[in-house]
Amino acid sequence: MTDAPLKFHLDHFEGPMDLLIHLLEKDKIDIYDIPIAEISDQYLAYLHDAESMNLEIASSFLLMAANLVRIKVRMLLPRRREGDDGEDPRTPLVEQILEYRFIKEVAGVLEEKARKEAVYHPRLIDQKELAKTYAKKAPLRPMSVEQLTEIYQSLMTHYLEDPPIVTLARNDLSMAQWMERVLTKVQAADGLYFTTLLRDERTRGTLVGCFLALLECLHNERLEVRQDTRFGKIWIWPKDDEQV
Amino acid sequence: MTIETPYKKIIEGILFVTDEPLSVPRLAETTKIGEAEVKSVLTELMDDYAPGKHGFHLRRIAGGYRFFAGEEATPYLNELFSPRYQKLSQAALETLSIIAYKEPVTRGEMELIRGVNCDGPLRSLQERGLVEERGRKDAPGRPVLFGTTKTFLSVFGLDSLMDLPEAKWRLPQSGETASLTEDNREE
Numbered sequence: 001m002t003d004a005p006l007k008f009h010l011d012h013f014e015g016p017m018d019l020l021i022h023l024l025e026k027d028k029i030d031i032y033d034i035p036i037a038e039i040s041d042q043y044l045a046y047l048h049d050a051e052s053m054n055l056e057i058a059s060s061f062l063l064m065a066a067n068l069v070r071i072k073v074r075m076l077l078p079r080r081r082e083g084d085d086g087e088d089p090r091t092p093l094v095e096q097i098l099e100y101r102f103i104k105e106v107a108g109v110l111e112e113k114a115r116k117e118a119v120y121h122p123r124l125i126d127q128k129e130l131a132k133t134y135a136k137k138a139p140l141r142p143m144s145v146e147q148l149t150e151i152y153q154s155l156m157t158h159y160l161e162d163p164p165i166v167t168l169a170r171n172d173l174s175m176a177q178w179m180e181r182v183l184t185k186v187q188a189a190d191g192l193y194f195t196t197l198l199r200d201e202r203t204r205g206t207l208v209g210c211f212l213a214l215l216e217c218l219h220n221e222r223l224e225v226r227q228d229t230r231f232g233k234i235w236i237w238p239k240d241d242e243q244v
Numbered sequence: 245m246t247i248e249t250p251y252k253k254i255i256e257g258i259l260f261v262t263d264e265p266l267s268v269p270r271l272a273e274t275t276k277i278g279e280a281e282v283k284s285v286l287t288e289l290m291d292d293y294a295p296g297k298h299g300f301h302l303r304r305i306a307g308g309y310r311f312f313a314g315e316e317a318t319p320y321l322n323e324l325f326s327p328r329y330q331k332l333s334q335a336a337l338e339t340l341s342i343i344a345y346k347e348p349v350t351r352g353e354m355e356l357i358r359g360v361n362c363d364g365p366l367r368s369l370q371e372r373g374l375v376e377e378r379g380r381k382d383a384p385g386r387p388v389l390f391g392t393t394k395t396f397l398s399v400f401g402l403d404s405l406m407d408l409p410e411a412k413w414r415l416p417q418s419g420e421t422a423s424l425t426e427d428n429r430e431e
Contacts, residue, residue: 015359016360103345106344107334107340110337111331113401117400118329121321122263125263
């Protein structure tokens with residue numbers, strides 16, 4: 001029994017229960033009749049042998065050691081006749097061992113089940129894509145290919161036009177000047193689309209200027225806008241002063 | 245031959261586009277079809293899509309129904325998707341077993357059984373979505389209670405916790421587990 005009990009390191013064990021079970025199984029001890037004195041000596045020998053342990057792990061092993069010694073002492077003391085139910089001081093430990101042993105067994109079963117389950121591939125779906133398609137808010141309305149072609153063509157027609165010669169001059173138009181420009185443009189055409197208005201602005205700066213001017217014109221109620229459908233074309237026209 | 249009801253096609257269609265197990269109550273609620281009807285339709289579908297009949301089959305899992313690819317396709321699917329299964333550590337498996345049998349259970353109760361700190365394993369189980377918090381126990385310190393998730397059932401191929409091996413010995417009920425504490429109190 002004392003042949004080679006000290007060859008293990010504590011890291012090999014999941015915890016004090018694991019070590020205890022190892023000791024019991026090693027000598028094929030009947031757990032319903034544990035020779036506590038012997039087992040606790042062996043257990044303590046292991047602890048002695050353990051060179052390094054972190055405090056957390058050490059405390060759990062020591063707690064078990066204390067428990068074993070306590071049971072050992074109680075076994076040595078003469079039993080009280082009544083009052084203590086004459087319960088074997090080992091019973092709680094035995095229950096704990098049984099429970100832990102069962103849990104270990106289940107852990108093995110679970111591992112096996114997970115391994116078997118890995119064979120099955122469940123139907124997988126791109127949930128995010130699906131959620132987009134079936135989103136309650138603003139689902140995309142189906143569109144015909146013709147509509148798409150039309151958009152593409154109008155885009156390309158404009159794109160294929162010769163780009164105007166750009167002079168890289170600083171554009172320091174004031175907001176008032178911008179508004180004037182936008183108003184003139186809209187009034188000259190007697191209303192135009194938002195895209196038409198912005199079409200000739202080729203740089204980021206002029207686009208921003210034009211857009212800000214448009215907002216300002218709307219704010220001052222010089223222009224009006226209308227959009228019939230979501231993401232549809234925006235129509236801009238001069239506000240009729242007499243109607244106000 | 246069974247009479248084809250429109251319900252069958254509805255439920256078949258729903259199961260086709262969902263990638264989580266759908267339970268009978270959930271299907272009944274969605275389709276506004278009675279649970280009994282849903283159940284009988286599902287029985288038919290389970291038969292229509294029994295393993296071996298097609299390249300995929302319908303399975304009862306995690307309390308619901310879900311389509312799975314047939315085993316024949318497994319090696320090729322592995323090739324296609326190269327899934328990387330991560331193994332759970334022994335500590336995590338033990339902790340998970342305790343939770344599965346005793347849920348809802350506190351960390352203290354797990355530690356009492358394993359005899360060691362369960363912080364690490366518990367965290368990794370939560371990260372993997374196998375375990376979730378289930379409120380707090382009405383006890384000193386109001387400790388957090390933990391229980392298993394549907395993901396847990398799916399990962400281990402279980403329909404419910406009843407599919408786990410029967411506890412071969414009486415597991416003490418929570419509170420009763422505290423055999424050591426009880427012992428201390430006597431002294």
